Structure formats: C-alpha cells, structure tokens
Amino acid sequence: MISRQIKHKFFTPWIFVLTILALNGLVFLAIRFIYGLGAVTNLDNYTPWGLWIGVDVAAGVALAAGGFTSAALVHIMHREYYKAIVRPALFTAMLGYTFVALAVVVDIGRFYYVWHPIVMWNGNSALFEVGICIIVYMIVLYIEFIPIVTERFINKINFHGLLTFLNKPVNGLLKYLDKKLSLTMFIFIIAGVVLSTLHQSSLGTLMVIAGQKMHPLWQTPILPLLFLLSAIAVGFPMIICESLIASRSFNLKPEIKTLSKLGFMIAPIIGIYLAFKIGDMFIRETFRYVLLFDSAAWMFIAEMVLMFVPFILFLSKKIVNSMSGIFIASVFVISGVLLNRINNFIVAYNPFFNPVKYFPSFGEISITLGFVALLVIVYRAFVMIFPIIPQENNNSNQNIAESGNTKSKKWI
Amino acid sequence: MKDINRRDFLKTAAIGVSMSVFGTKFLKASDESPSGYRIGILVDTDVCVGCRHCEWACKVAHNIPTASLESYSDNSLFKEYRRLDAASLTVVNEFENEKNPSLPVYVKKQCMHCEKPACVSACIVGALSKLEDGSVVWDTKKCIGCRYCMVACQFQIPTFDYDKPIDPQIRKCDLCYDRRKTEKLPACVSICPTEALLFGERDEILRVAKNRIKRKPDVYINHIYGEQEIGGTTWMYIASKSFDNLKMPPLGNSPAPGTSESIQHGIFAYFVPPVTLYAILGTIMWLTKRRSNENKENRIEFEQEKKGVDT
Numbered sequence: 001m002i003s004r005q006i007k008h009k010f011f012t013p014w015i016f017v018l019t020i021l022a023l024n025g026l027v028f029l030a031i032r033f034i035y036g037l038g039a040v041t042n043l044d045n046y047t048p049w050g051l052w053i054g055v056d057v058a059a060g061v062a063l064a065a066g067g068f069t070s071a072a073l074v075h076i077m078h079r080e081y082y083k084a085i086v087r088p089a090l091f092t093a094m095l096g097y098t099f100v101a102l103a104v105v106v107d108i109g110r111f112y113y114v115w116h117p118i119v120m121w122n123g124n125s126a127l128f129e130v131g132i133c134i135i136v137y138m139i140v141l142y143i144e145f146i147p148i149v150t151e152r153f154i155n156k157i158n159f160h161g162l163l164t165f166l167n168k169p170v171n172g173l174l175k176y177l178d179k180k181l182s183l184t185m186f187i188f189i190i191a192g193v194v195l196s197t198l199h200q201s202s203l204g205t206l207m208v209i210a211g212q213k214m215h216p217l218w219q220t221p222i223l224p225l226l227f228l229l230s231a232i233a234v235g236f237p238m239i240i241c242e243s244l245i246a247s248r249s250f251n252l253k254p255e256i257k258t259l260s261k262l263g264f265m266i267a268p269i270i271g272i273y274l275a276f277k278i279g280d281m282f283i284r285e286t287f288r289y290v291l292l293f294d295s296a297a298w299m300f301i302a303e304m305v306l307m308f309v310p311f312i313l314f315l316s317k318k319i320v321n322s323m324s325g326i327f328i329a330s331v332f333v334i335s336g337v338l339l340n341r342i343n344n345f346i347v348a349y350n351p352f353f354n355p356v357k358y359f360p361s362f363g364e365i366s367i368t369l370g371f372v373a374l375l376v377i378v379y380r381a382f383v384m385i386f387p388i389i390p391q392e393n394n395n396s397n398q399n400i401a402e403s404g405n406t407k408s409k410k411w412i
Numbered sequence: 413m414k415d416i417n418r419r420d421f422l423k424t425a426a427i428g429v430s431m432s433v434f435g436t437k438f439l440k441a442s443d444e445s446p447s448g449y450r451i452g453i454l455v456d457t458d459v460c461v462g463c464r465h466c467e468w469a470c471k472v473a474h475n476i477p478t479a480s481l482e483s484y485s486d487n488s489l490f491k492e493y494r495r496l497d498a499a500s501l502t503v504v505n506e507f508e509n510e511k512n513p514s515l516p517v518y519v520k521k522q523c524m525h526c527e528k529p530a531c532v533s534a535c536i537v538g539a540l541s542k543l544e545d546g547s548v549v550w551d552t553k554k555c556i557g558c559r560y561c562m563v564a565c566q567f568q569i570p571t572f573d574y575d576k577p578i579d580p581q582i583r584k585c586d587l588c589y590d591r592r593k594t595e596k597l598p599a600c601v602s603i604c605p606t607e608a609l610l611f612g613e614r615d616e617i618l619r620v621a622k623n624r625i626k627r628k629p630d631v632y633i634n635h636i637y638g639e640q641e642i643g644g645t646t647w648m649y650i651a652s653k654s655f656d657n658l659k660m661p662p663l664g665n666s667p668a669p670g671t672s673e674s675i676q677h678g679i680f681a682y683f684v685p686p687v688t689l690y691a692i693l694g695t696i697m698w699l700t701k702r703r704s705n706e707n708k709e710n711r712i713e714f715e716q717e718k719k720g721v722d723t
C-alpha cells in the first residue's frame with residue numbers, strides 16, 4: 001500500500017453540479033463584499049452569529065478532526081498499521097482548515113483586519129484562543145503536507161522554456177526541505193495534536209460567555225470537554241466515510257480491513273462522550289427541558305439519537321465488518337456532530353429579546369454550499385496531482401522495495 | 413430643590429475627579445474593581461417624562477444625522493418597542509403604569525458599562541476596554557467585526573453596521589468619551605430637563621438611589637437594577653414596577669465573564685497545561701516507537717501475509 005496520484009478522468013456529471021453550486025455561491029459572495037453582510041445574511045443585532053459560524057467554522061473544524069486523531073494514532077502511538085489513513089486525513093484537515101479560514105474572512109465585518117489577532121492579544125477571550133490556534137495549526141498542517149509535495153516533485157521538476165534555469169534550484173530546495181523535515185517532523189506532529197486539543201475544546205468555551213442567552217440544554221461549563229470528545233469521536237468516521245466515497249468515485253478497492261479495525265475504536269469514544277453528555281444533563285437537571293417537547297427539545301433529542309444509534313452500530317462486529325454498515329454508522333456520527341454544532345451555535349442561542357428567530361437566508365446557504373462544493377472539487381484535483389490516496393500496487397514486490405529503500409524515516 | 417443642588421454638585425465634582433483619575437490604563441474584565449473613582453449614573457424611571465431629548469443629544473454628540481429637536485415631541489413612536497441600532501446609541505421606551513395610567517413609565521436604554529463587562533472579556537483583539545473610571549469604550553483601529561461582543565453582552569447592547577461593506581462599526585454608548593475629554597458631562601445627562609439622569613461617583617449615586625426609594629417606598633419597588641446585576645453596572649435604574657416588566661433582562665449577580673474566563677485560564681494557565689500535554693505526547697511517542705521497532709520484522713511479515721490473502 002502506498003499513496004499515489006489517482007489516474008482517473010476529472011470531469012463527471014457530479015463535478016458539473018458542484019461547479020454550478022460553487023458559482024452560485026460566488027455570486028452571493030460578491031454581493032456580500034460589495035453591499036455588506038446585511039445584503040446577504042439574515043443576521044441582525046439580536047442574532048449576530050449564524051450559519052457561517054455554526055457550520056462553516058464550528059462544524060468545519062470538528063469535521064476536520066480526522067487530521068489530529070489519525071496523527072495521534074499513527075505517529076504518537078505508533079500504530080503504523082494505519083499509516084495509509086494519515087495522508088488522506090492530513091490532506092482533508094489541511095483543506096478543511098483552509099476553508100474554515102476563508103469562511104471567517106467572509107463572516108467578519110472587517111475582513112481586511114483578519115490578521116489582527118496575531119498581533120493584538122486578549123488572553124481572556126476564548127475566541128482569541130480559537131483564532132490563534134487555528135492559524136498556527138493551519139501552518140503546521142501545511143508543513144506536514146510538504147513531504148507529499150517533495151515526494152511528488154523531487155527529480156521530476158521539469159520547467160520548460162525560459163524557466164528551465166529554475167529546475168535545479170527548485171529541486172535542490174525540495175531535497176533540502178525533505179531532508180530537514182524528516183528530522184524535525186515529530187515536533188510539528190506533536191504540536192498539531194496539542195493545538196487541536198486546545199482549539200477543539202475552546203470552540204466549546206466560546207458559547208459559555210453567552211450565559212443565559214443560551215438554552216440550558218446546551219449551556220454547561222463542560223462544553224469544552226463535550227466539544228473535544230465529540231471532535232475526537234467524529235475523526236475516524238470522517239476518515240472512513242471519505243475513504244469509502246473516494247474508493248467508489250475512483251474505482252479503487254476499498255480498504256475495508258483497515259477501516260473496520262479503525263471502526264472498532266469508535267464506539268468507546270462515543271460512549272465516553274454520551275456518558276458526559278447524559279451525566280451533565282442529570283447533574284444540571286436539564287432533562288425537564290427535554291420533557292417540554294418544544295422545538296429546542298426535539299433538536300436535542302435528534303442530536304442525541306444521531307449519536308446513540310451509531311454507538312450501538314459500532315458495537316456490532318457484523319456491521320463494522322460490512323462496508324455499507326460501517327459507512328452508514330459513520331454518516332450517523334458525522335450528522336450527529338454536525339447537528340450538535342448547529343444546535344450549540346444557532347438553535348440554542350435565544351437571547352432575552354429576539355423578535356425574529358434566525359433562519360439562514362438563501363444567500364448564506366448558497367455560500368456555505370458553494371464552499372463545500374469548491375472543497376470537493378479542490379480535493380479531487382489534489383488527489384490527482386499529489387500522492388495522497390493509498391492504492392493497491394500492481395506489483396507487490398515493488399511496494400516492499402519502495403517502503404524499504406527510504407533512507408530516513410518517512411513520517412507522512 | 414435639595415436634589416437639584418446635589419445634582420449640580422455631583423455633576424461638577426464628578427467631572428473634576430473623573431478628569432484627574434482619567435488615565436489610559438485599561439483593565440481586564442476579570443480584574444478586581446479598583447478602589448478608585450467610578451462613574452455611576454442613575455436613571456429614575458419615575459421622574460423621566462419621555463421627552464427623548466437624550467436621544468437627540470446623543471446623536472448630535474456622536475455625529476449621527478438626526479431630525480430637529482422639535483420633531484422629537486412626536487409621541488406616536490412609543491407605540492412600538494424600540495431597540496438600539498447603529499444610528500441610536502440610546503432609546504427611550506414607554507411602559508404602562510398600572511398605578512397611575514396617565515403617567516406612563518419611561519425607560520432609557522443604553523450600554524450599562526458593566527463593572528465586569530462580558531464584551532471586554534470576549535473581544536478577540538481587545539478592541540473593547542474598560543477605563544479606570546468604569547466606562548467601556550471601543551477602538552475602531554482594532555475591531556475586526558467578528559461580533560463576538562454581541563454574543564457575549566447579556567444586555568444585547570452592541571450593534572453592528574450590517575449594511576456597510578467597508579469599516580462597519582460596533583456601536584454602543586461610550587459615555588461620551590470625547591466630551592468628557594473636555595470635562596463635559598455625557599450629552600444625555602447634560603440635556604435632560606428633569607431629575608431623571610443623575611451623574612456622579614458610583615457609591616454616591618447608589619446612596620441617592622437608596623434614599624429616593626426610602627423616601628417614597630409606596631412609589632418605588634425596592635430594587636436598584638444594576639447595583640448587583642452581573643457584578644454591578646455603571647448605569648443603574650430605579651422604578652415603580654418590576655424590571656421584568658420593563659424588558660430589563662432578569663440576570664443573576666455573578667459576572668457574565670466569570671465561568672468562561674476561569675475555563676480559559678484553566679486551559680491556558682501560564683501555558684503549563686499545553687506544554688505538559690506536549691511533553692506527555694512526546695513521551696508516548698518515544699516509548700511506543702521503541703516497541704514498534706521491535707515489532708517491525710513481524711509487521712512486514714504481516715503485511716506480506718495480508719497481501720497474500722488479498723490477492
């Protein structure tokens with residue numbers, strides 16, 4: 001098993017649909033930057049945060065958690081059996097965080113000041129911590145991606161015409177980077193895991209300061225812990241889902257054995273998350289709000305069901321070993337965490353005075369969908385350019401030779 | 413009469429002290445309140461006549477376009493409950509007075525300038541800060557427009573220019589920061605034709621408020637809104653009916669930023685937890701690596717075996 005570029009045709013009917021979605025998003029994006037946030041969003045002075053913060057940022061960060069959970073598994077705990085999942089997970093995280101950053105630029109009123117948190121610090125602010133961690137983690141992810149670039153291009157640089165003179169220096173640079181990074185990569189890998197732990201939990205701290213404006217079903221001092229646990233829980237399901245979709249889309253043989261082994265680790269994590277979530281509900285006696293069966297209660301119930309069902313599914317050996325079973329179970333976890341973020345940031349936020357209950361506008365939804373579509377398109381392009389997706393080798397001898405002949409340790 | 417004199421006295425005394433203490437030292441929300449001079453402003457909703465002159469003066473003082481003062485006598489506006497927006501840093505609303513229907517209750521609304529402001533604690537870049545005299549001000553040079561201050565403020569005060577693509581502002585009462593530089597009172601206080609707004613040293617203002625309640629126990633309910641609410645506020649209210657019915661949010665006495673700041677400081681205490689985590693992960697990495705090296709041979713065999721099974 002080694003990761004190689006995918007050889008497949010790029011355009012399919014799906015890509016066409018995605019392109020239309022992306023273009024539609026682009027139209028609203030233009031309106032947002034020309035006429036301001038008010039022209040596109042349903043946000044107002046009573047509901048300052050909406051779909052973009054709840055889904056693009058908060059859920060985006062959570063769903064990119066596969067990057068740090070897989071790094072922790074393979075590199076920190078040295079379970080190298082799972083090495084094949086590292087590259088796709090790392091790449092997804094890198095892409096995911098890049099889009100999170102883009103969403104932030106779109107959402108903040110003064111996008112040209114997006115760099116301010118780097119120099120203007122407020123250590124009391126949970127948002128500041130989230131911001132700084134995301135910026136640094138993004139840089140770490142880009143650094144971790146460099147070995148994939150060097151692997152792809154070392155000794156394969158071939159500029160033409162006027163640029164020919166660049167071939168040698170660029171190749172030299174790549175080789176230099178490759179050598180230095182293979183020695184220092186462990187520093188970045190540990191840093192990536194630490195940074196993720198910090199900001200995944202601080203995303204939960206964000207809403208704590210909203211106090212009574214947040215529905216008591218969600219407002220709890222252990223929000224940071226719940227956010228961290230649910231992010232860890234959704235990491236592997238994302239990897240599984242992605243891997244299965246990629247296999248189908250590129251006609252590859254699905255890595256069902258590795259994925260199933262991964263799948264067996266998920267139930268305990270969800271179990272811990274649910275234990276804290278339910279325990280918190282009883283300690284704060286918030287179950288009485290569930291018994292009201294109003295719309296907030298139903299959203300809470302939906303969120304719990306979406307996490308509880310996969311908990312059961314992942315406990316079953318039969319389901320985890322079957323391709324459709326593990327796929328469905330993973331989709332449940334992903335939807336559960338997605339809904340949890342929507343609930344925390346949108347549904348639960350109900351201030352004292354709130355004349356119009358917020359619902360995202362067509363423009364907001366368009367931009368969010370546009371970003372997702374663009375992300376998928378870029379993903380597809382990248383896995384065709386760079387060696388990211390692991391594939392069966394036609395020649396198994398060559399595979400072993402390749403993994404054996406690397407002089408220095410290959411991290412990524 | 414006595415009150416008027418005191419009011420004038422308070423006004424001048426306050427300005428003097430405020431100017432002498434006025435520094436550029438910024439405080440964090442979590443800091444202990446300093447013992448020094450703190451501004452307090454009392455809104456006596458029983459005295460306010462709803463003339464809305466304060467709204468007009470506020471706009472003029474903040475260069476917000478406005479109609480003439482005469483047009484403010486139009487009372488039809490009161491039919492609707494109004495909130496602050498980017499062009500109104502203060503608004504006055506009318507509420508029914510059950511005890512005396514011909515004399516409605518008027519409630520002026522603006523930023524409360526909390527003693528422990530959630531907005532200051534929350535702001536990602538520290539664009540909001542609490543000055544030593546207690547006022548909370550916003551710095552346009554820092555603000556990135558993230559609107560987290562709006563999420564944090566329990567009174568739902570800061571507003572945002574949603575329709576401006578460039579340089580949208582977070583707007584809220586700044587206690588007339590510019591006017592106070594030249595030792596003037598906040599515009600609303602200085603224009604108010606009645607005893608409704610009383611500006612002075614916070615402890616002194618509190619004493620006056622308590623006195624007024626004591627003197628007319630049949631008129632006022634025994635509650636100074638803002639004395640204790642979320643750790644106390646600069647603006648304080650007394651009224652003839654429950655504040656719940658005046659659309660003032662019922663808030664507890666613990667400061668809004670409290671929990672979030674303790675979590676935040678817990679996670680980040682002197683960077684000890686992150687560094688410890690780093691060290692632990694590094695150790696695990698090192699330990700498991702040795703183990704996995706020992707197993708390396710086995711693993712390659714396993715891989716080959718697996719390949720055999722697969723093909």
Ligand code: SF4
Pocket residue numbers: 523524525526529530531532548564565566567568569570584
């Ligand atoms: S009322 Fe709101 S905006 Fe004003 S100081 Fe308090 S938290 Fe900040």
Ligand code: SF4
Pocket residue numbers: 534535536537538539540550554555556557558559560561562582
């Ligand atoms: S909108 Fe501006 S003032 Fe408010 S929290 Fe964000 S940066 Fe601070």
Ligand code: SF4
Pocket residue numbers: 459460461462463464465466467504518520600603604605606608609
């Ligand atoms: S100016 Fe004074 S009396 Fe007139 S509405 Fe404002 S607070 Fe009330």
